[in-house]
Amino acid sequence: MMLSARLLILFVHVTAVVVALGGSLFSTFAIAPVLADELDPAARIRVSRRIVRRLATIVLSAMAILVATGMLNLWFMGTMSPLLGLKLGLVAIVIVMAVYQYGRIGVSIWRLSAAGPSQAVASLQARFRRVGLSVGVLVLLIIYLSLGLTRVPGALTVPIP
Amino acid sequence: MRIRSAGWMAGRLTALAVLVGLLSLLSYVSGAHIALRYLDPPLGAWWQSNEFWIMEGAASALGMLIAIRIGARLVEPALRNRIQGGSIIAAAIALAWVAPVCAALARIGWNAGGQRVESGIVGLAGYGTGLLIDKLLIAGVYFLKTAGFAFFAGLVLFGLVLAASFASVRAGEPAAGA
Numbered sequence: 001m002m003l004s005a006r007l008l009i010l011f012v013h014v015t016a017v018v019v020a021l022g023g024s025l026f027s028t029f030a031i032a033p034v035l036a037d038e039l040d041p042a043a044r045i046r047v048s049r050r051i052v053r054r055l056a057t058i059v060l061s062a063m064a065i066l067v068a069t070g071m072l073n074l075w076f077m078g079t080m081s082p083l084l085g086l087k088l089g090l091v092a093i094v095i096v097m098a099v100y101q102y103g104r105i106g107v108s109i110w111r112l113s114a115a116g117p118s119q120a121v122a123s124l125q126a127r128f129r130r131v132g133l134s135v136g137v138l139v140l141l142i143i144y145l146s147l148g149l150t151r152v153p154g155a156l157t158v159p160i161p
Numbered sequence: 162m163r164i165r166s167a168g169w170m171a172g173r174l175t176a177l178a179v180l181v182g183l184l185s186l187l188s189y190v191s192g193a194h195i196a197l198r199y200l201d202p203p204l205g206a207w208w209q210s211n212e213f214w215i216m217e218g219a220a221s222a223l224g225m226l227i228a229i230r231i232g233a234r235l236v237e238p239a240l241r242n243r244i245q246g247g248s249i250i251a252a253a254i255a256l257a258w259v260a261p262v263c264a265a266l267a268r269i270g271w272n273a274g275g276q277r278v279e280s281g282i283v284g285l286a287g288y289g290t291g292l293l294i295d296k297l298l299i300a301g302v303y304f305l306k307t308a309g310f311a312f313f314a315g316l317v318l319f320g321l322v323l324a325a326s327f328a329s330v331r332a333g334e335p336a337a338g339a
Contacts, residue, residue, distance in 0.1 A: 053330065056323070060323055060324035060327070061320075064321045064324070067313050067314075071262060075269075080269045080270025092312065092313065095317070099236065099319065103232070103235055103240065103244070104236055104237050107236065108237055
């Protein structure tokens with residue numbers, strides 16, 4: 001059936017992944033290099049701090065939706081496996097890293113950049129990108145594990161010993 | 162009692178969740194409600210019918226509080242108190258929905274190895290003690306799994322409060338929500 005609660009929750013779940021991962025990748029690989037080439041340091045920092053603020057709202061909200069729909073998915077599946085346990089562990093690490101990325105580094109960038117460009121802001125931005133890339137790699141690994149859970153026969157039926 | 166900070170509050174609430182969780186868990190496992198029924202029949206009856214969901218609620222609260230406290234250590238110190246306080250309020254409101262979902266998820270996929278584990282424990286400790294230990298093991302794992310799923314819910318709530326803090330700040334302000 002094309003319209004069911006299960007399918008709707010899966011759709012929202014996948015959409016949240018696309019938004020969270022796509023937003024981070026777009027910011028890192030498209031926006032940041034263009035800003036560095038096209039804008040002077042003062043204007044770049046003004047634009048960057050607004051991007052960090054908006055991206056934080058979008059990515060953190062998408063991750064919240066991701067976890068909520070993931071829990072509902074698990075409820076619908078009604079079965080658990082070591083692979084799913086590994087995926088859940090990675091999800092917890094990703095959320096913790098995202099909270100650190102935006103709650104610590106992002107806020108520090110926001111606070112320090114109010115006074116204009118500086119070496120401290122530049123190094124924080126570099127760390128922000130590194131943590132963001134690590135989160136992106138982990139999310140890709142989680143997606144791969146999810147494919148294994150849904151596409152490999154028996155992956156969800158192996159009971160925890 | 163004066164509330165000093167959100168961190169102080171979170172610490173006290175965590176201790177309370179552990180205490181209530183352990184009391185209800187041990188009461189459920191040992192059948193302590195029977196003793197309570199002898200002392201005060203109405204209270205004993207009430208406790209017997211509620212101890213299990215109190216255990217689930219305590220496990221859920223514990224998981225969410227641990228997540229909120231970990232999240233608070235990760236954010237900028239200037240934001241910590243505000244985000245942690247907001248997350249605790251959000252968790253208190255969400256507990257009524259989070260607890261049954263996490264408890265239902267905790268039932269998935271674990272039967273403590275079924276009869277094999279029970280037989281092993283009974284073989285080692287004797288029939289009466291073995292059954293008690295087996296029940297404690299099952300209830301303990303259930304408690305931890307409920308808290309584990311609630312941990313995710315706590316992280317989500319913390320992330321949402323942090324996101325709301327970012328969304329509410331104006332571009333000209335010096336720090337997000339601080």
